[in-house]
Amino acid sequence: MASCPHCGAELETPLGCGACLSPLEVETSVDPFALFGLTPSFSIDGEELRTRHLKYSRWIHPDYFAADPELRALAEINTGLLNGALESLEEPLRRADHLLKVRGGPSESEVKDMPQAFLMEVLEWSEVLDEARAAEAGTPPREAAFKLKPSLDEERTARIQTITGLLEPLPESGSEALTTARRELNAVRYLDRALRELESLRLAEAEAR
Amino acid sequence: MGYIELNVLNNQSSLAMGIDLGTTNSLAAVWRDGRPVILHPEGKSGSVPSVVHFPADGSQPKVGREGRDHAAAAPERTLFSVKRLMGRPAADVQGELARIPFPTSEGDDGVLRLNIDGREFTPQELSALILNRVHDHGCRALNDEKPDRVVITVPAYFDDAQRQATRDAARFAGLDVLRIVNEPTAACLAYGLDQEKSGNVVVYDFGGGTFDVSVxxxxxxxxxxLSTAGDTHLGGDDFDAALVGLIVEGLAGELSEEELKDPGFLTAARLSAERCKHALSKDPQAELHMVLAARGVTFHRTVTRAEFEALIEPLIERTIDSCRRALSDAGLAPDEVNEVVMVGGSTRVPAVNAAVESFFGRIPHTELNPDEVVALGAAVQAHILIGGSRDMLLLDVIPLSLGLETVGGAVSKLVMRNSTIPCSVTEGFTTYADNQTGIDFHVVQGEREMVSDCRTLAKFQLKGIPPMPAGMARVAVRFHVDADGLLTVSAREESTGASTRVEVEPMSGLSDEEVERMLLSSVEHAEEDFAVRRAADLITEIGTMRTATERSLDGVREHLDRETLEDIEEALKAAEEATSADAERLQALRDELERATLPLAALLMDDVAKAALSGKRLEDV
Incomplete structure (x- = not known):
C-alpha cells in the first residue's frame, strides 16, 4: 500500500489522504476499483462501496478547498474521478460492463447473436408493450403489460446470477466466458429497456388517475 | 512583499454571501454568530423584487422595490421574471416573449437580446442588475462590508446553458461565484441545521417561475x-396567468384583440391577478380588480377559492407527476420518505399544501419562511466554502443526462441524470472510415433517445488523427461535470504518441470573449451614460445662470464698468450655444459665465446689503 507524500500515512485510496485531508495527484486512467481501494471483482458489498464514497468525499471534496485554487482544481478532478467510479461500480450491469471492457471482452455491439428463443420472448413483450402504450389508462392492454413485470424481474435476477457465475472469479482475457457474459449482459439490457418502459407506463397510469 | 500580501488579505471580506436569485424576488443571507441570517437593512425587508424598470427619460434603470413601484404606472417599461429567459433560445420562450414590452431578437450566439431604447441587453445583463441590487441591499445590512464572494442558487432542474447564463450574470455584476447551488438542496441544508437529522427528505420547491423536487x-x-426532477417553466407566475385569463375573457368585448395582447396591459393585469392570488391564500374569496384609466375601462369580479383551485389544479398535478418521477429515480416509495420540506412562495397556496400532504401521506414542514429558506441554505454553503466548517457536506447531482450523438442520430449517454457531481467519465470512440483524420462530436443534454429531442450543448471536431485503417484510432472522450453542474468536454487520440486535445465549453450561450467584450462595453456605457447625465445637468445649470444674469443685469447695468459689461455679454452669447455641446465644452462655458459674472454678483450682494441697511424692501433693489 502506498503512503501519503505529505504526511507519510498509509493511503486507502490514491485520490487523497485521510490523515492530512489532502487530495493527491493521480493518473486519470486508474481503475475505478483501485480508486475505491478494492480489488476488481463482480461481487462487491454495495453498502461498503457507498460508505467509502462518503468517507473519501469528506476527505477530498472541492468544497473544502475553495480558498486554494490549485488544491481546489485537484480536488475537483479527484472527486470527479471518485464519482465517475461510483457510477461504473454501483450498479451491477455497469460493473459487469466495466469488467468485460478491462478484461478485453467483446463490446455490446460485437455480440449480436442472441438465442432464437430469447428473441421470440422479446418480440412477445414488445407486442404487449406496444399495445399498452397505444391504449388508455386502466384498460386491459395496460393490465396485461403490468402483469409482465414479475416474470421480467425474475428473469433479470436469474441472468444477473448467471453473469455472477461467469465473472466470479474473473475469467482470463480472451476466454469464452467473457463472450457468454456479454451475451447475458445484452439480454439484461433488453429486459431493462422493457422494465423502463413499464415504469414510464406506471407513472403515466398514476398521472391519469 | 509581505506588506502587499497583508493588504490583499485585509481587503477581502471574511464573509461570503448566499444569494437566492429568484424569478419574482431575490434575497441575500450570510453566516453570522453560528447561524445563517437574512440580510436586511434596518427596518426594511430583505426581499428585493426581481424587477427592472427603464424610465422613459432614459435615466438609469430602477431595480428592485423601486422598479416595482414604477411597474403599475408604466408597465410598458418594466421587466418581470427575467430568470425565465436565462439561457434559453428565443424559440423555447415564445410564451414568455409575448409579455416582454420591448422588441427582442436572437444573436448569432443563440442568446436572446432585448432592445431597450436602442441598446441591446441580454437576460444575463438584466439579471446582473438584479444581482447588483440584492448584493448592495445586503451590504447595507453589513455596515457596508462588501463580501464579493457569493454562492448563487439556481433551480435544480436548470440545464447547462441556464447555469452558464447565471454564472455570466454574476460576472457582469462583478461578483466572484464560489458555487452555483441547487435551490432545493440549499433549502434542505437550512432545514437540516437545527436537528441531527438522518433519513430521506423530499424538498418540494415551488417558486415564482420554477418547480423543483429533490430527494x-x-x-x-x-x-x-438521490434524485431531482422538475420544470423550469412552472411556477406561481402560471397561477397569475390563470387569473389573467379571467380578466382577458371578461374584457374581450370592450378591448380589441390587439389591446388584450399589449404587454403593458398584460403586466397590469398580472399585478391585479397577483394581488387576488395572495388574498385567496387567506380568504375563501377575493376581488379581481383592474382599472385601465387611459381607456376608461374597469374590470371587477369576485373569485372564490374553489374556482381558483379548479383553474390551477392541472398545474399542481404536474408538480405531483414530478414528485412521482423523482421518487422512482431515487428508488423510494412515498412512505419511505421521512420528511417533506416546503420551499417557495407558491407553497403558501392551500391547495398546493393539501396536494403534497395527500401524496406523501404526511404533514409537510413549513417552519422556516418558504421565501427565505433557500437564501439561508446558500449562506450555509458559502460558510462551508470559505472554510468555516467541515461538519457538513453537500453532494449534489446533475439533473439531466449528458451524451454524444452516435450513428443514426441516436444518443449515447456518458453521464446519467442524478449522477453525483463533480463527475468525470471517459468513453472510447474510433474512426469508421479508412484514413479518417477528424471526428465530429455533437454534445447533447436530455433524457430522450434521439439527438433531435435533446438540447445541443456543443459541436466540435477532433482533428489531426493520423491516417490509419478504420477502427484503429483510439479516441478517448472525457466529460467532466464540475461542482456547479457545468460540463467541459475534451477528446484525445491515444493510439499514437502524438495526441490531440480539444477543450470545449458549451456553446449555447455567451462565449468567454463575448462576456469580456460585453463587460468592457458596459463599463464604456457606464462612462457614456455618466457623460450624458453630466451634460444634461450642465445645460440646466447654464440656463438658470443665464436667466438670473439677464434679469439682474438690467437693474444694475449703469453700475458696471464697460469692460465687465462686455465680458458678461460675451459669456452670455457663448452660453447660448449650450444646447448640444459635449460635457467638457459645457463645463468650460459654465465656468466662463461664472467668472464673467463675478463682479455682477459682488455688486448685487453689495446692493442687497445697501438696500437692507437703508430699509428698502428687497424687491425694490
Whole structure:
C-alpha cells in the first residue's frame, strides 16, 4: 500500500489522504476499483462501496478547498474521478460492463447473436408493450403489460446470477466466458429497456388517475 | 512583499454571501454568530423584487422595490421574471416573449437580446442588475462590508446553458461565484441545521417561475441528493396567468384583440391577478380588480377559492407527476420518505399544501419562511466554502443526462441524470472510415433517445488523427461535470504518441470573449451614460445662470464698468450655444459665465446689503 507524500500515512485510496485531508495527484486512467481501494471483482458489498464514497468525499471534496485554487482544481478532478467510479461500480450491469471492457471482452455491439428463443420472448413483450402504450389508462392492454413485470424481474435476477457465475472469479482475457457474459449482459439490457418502459407506463397510469 | 500580501488579505471580506436569485424576488443571507441570517437593512425587508424598470427619460434603470413601484404606472417599461429567459433560445420562450414590452431578437450566439431604447441587453445583463441590487441591499445590512464572494442558487432542474447564463450574470455584476447551488438542496441544508437529522427528505420547491423536487438522504452531516426532477417553466407566475385569463375573457368585448395582447396591459393585469392570488391564500374569496384609466375601462369580479383551485389544479398535478418521477429515480416509495420540506412562495397556496400532504401521506414542514429558506441554505454553503466548517457536506447531482450523438442520430449517454457531481467519465470512440483524420462530436443534454429531442450543448471536431485503417484510432472522450453542474468536454487520440486535445465549453450561450467584450462595453456605457447625465445637468445649470444674469443685469447695468459689461455679454452669447455641446465644452462655458459674472454678483450682494441697511424692501433693489 502506498503512503501519503505529505504526511507519510498509509493511503486507502490514491485520490487523497485521510490523515492530512489532502487530495493527491493521480493518473486519470486508474481503475475505478483501485480508486475505491478494492480489488476488481463482480461481487462487491454495495453498502461498503457507498460508505467509502462518503468517507473519501469528506476527505477530498472541492468544497473544502475553495480558498486554494490549485488544491481546489485537484480536488475537483479527484472527486470527479471518485464519482465517475461510483457510477461504473454501483450498479451491477455497469460493473459487469466495466469488467468485460478491462478484461478485453467483446463490446455490446460485437455480440449480436442472441438465442432464437430469447428473441421470440422479446418480440412477445414488445407486442404487449406496444399495445399498452397505444391504449388508455386502466384498460386491459395496460393490465396485461403490468402483469409482465414479475416474470421480467425474475428473469433479470436469474441472468444477473448467471453473469455472477461467469465473472466470479474473473475469467482470463480472451476466454469464452467473457463472450457468454456479454451475451447475458445484452439480454439484461433488453429486459431493462422493457422494465423502463413499464415504469414510464406506471407513472403515466398514476398521472391519469 | 509581505506588506502587499497583508493588504490583499485585509481587503477581502471574511464573509461570503448566499444569494437566492429568484424569478419574482431575490434575497441575500450570510453566516453570522453560528447561524445563517437574512440580510436586511434596518427596518426594511430583505426581499428585493426581481424587477427592472427603464424610465422613459432614459435615466438609469430602477431595480428592485423601486422598479416595482414604477411597474403599475408604466408597465410598458418594466421587466418581470427575467430568470425565465436565462439561457434559453428565443424559440423555447415564445410564451414568455409575448409579455416582454420591448422588441427582442436572437444573436448569432443563440442568446436572446432585448432592445431597450436602442441598446441591446441580454437576460444575463438584466439579471446582473438584479444581482447588483440584492448584493448592495445586503451590504447595507453589513455596515457596508462588501463580501464579493457569493454562492448563487439556481433551480435544480436548470440545464447547462441556464447555469452558464447565471454564472455570466454574476460576472457582469462583478461578483466572484464560489458555487452555483441547487435551490432545493440549499433549502434542505437550512432545514437540516437545527436537528441531527438522518433519513430521506423530499424538498418540494415551488417558486415564482420554477418547480423543483429533490430527494435527499441525510446521514452524519452528509446531504446526498438521490434524485431531482422538475420544470423550469412552472411556477406561481402560471397561477397569475390563470387569473389573467379571467380578466382577458371578461374584457374581450370592450378591448380589441390587439389591446388584450399589449404587454403593458398584460403586466397590469398580472399585478391585479397577483394581488387576488395572495388574498385567496387567506380568504375563501377575493376581488379581481383592474382599472385601465387611459381607456376608461374597469374590470371587477369576485373569485372564490374553489374556482381558483379548479383553474390551477392541472398545474399542481404536474408538480405531483414530478414528485412521482423523482421518487422512482431515487428508488423510494412515498412512505419511505421521512420528511417533506416546503420551499417557495407558491407553497403558501392551500391547495398546493393539501396536494403534497395527500401524496406523501404526511404533514409537510413549513417552519422556516418558504421565501427565505433557500437564501439561508446558500449562506450555509458559502460558510462551508470559505472554510468555516467541515461538519457538513453537500453532494449534489446533475439533473439531466449528458451524451454524444452516435450513428443514426441516436444518443449515447456518458453521464446519467442524478449522477453525483463533480463527475468525470471517459468513453472510447474510433474512426469508421479508412484514413479518417477528424471526428465530429455533437454534445447533447436530455433524457430522450434521439439527438433531435435533446438540447445541443456543443459541436466540435477532433482533428489531426493520423491516417490509419478504420477502427484503429483510439479516441478517448472525457466529460467532466464540475461542482456547479457545468460540463467541459475534451477528446484525445491515444493510439499514437502524438495526441490531440480539444477543450470545449458549451456553446449555447455567451462565449468567454463575448462576456469580456460585453463587460468592457458596459463599463464604456457606464462612462457614456455618466457623460450624458453630466451634460444634461450642465445645460440646466447654464440656463438658470443665464436667466438670473439677464434679469439682474438690467437693474444694475449703469453700475458696471464697460469692460465687465462686455465680458458678461460675451459669456452670455457663448452660453447660448449650450444646447448640444459635449460635457467638457459645457463645463468650460459654465465656468466662463461664472467668472464673467463675478463682479455682477459682488455688486448685487453689495446692493442687497445697501438696500437692507437703508430699509428698502428687497424687491425694490
Amino acid at each position: 435527499l438522504s441525510i446521514a452524519d452531516g452528509v446531504f446526498k441528493v
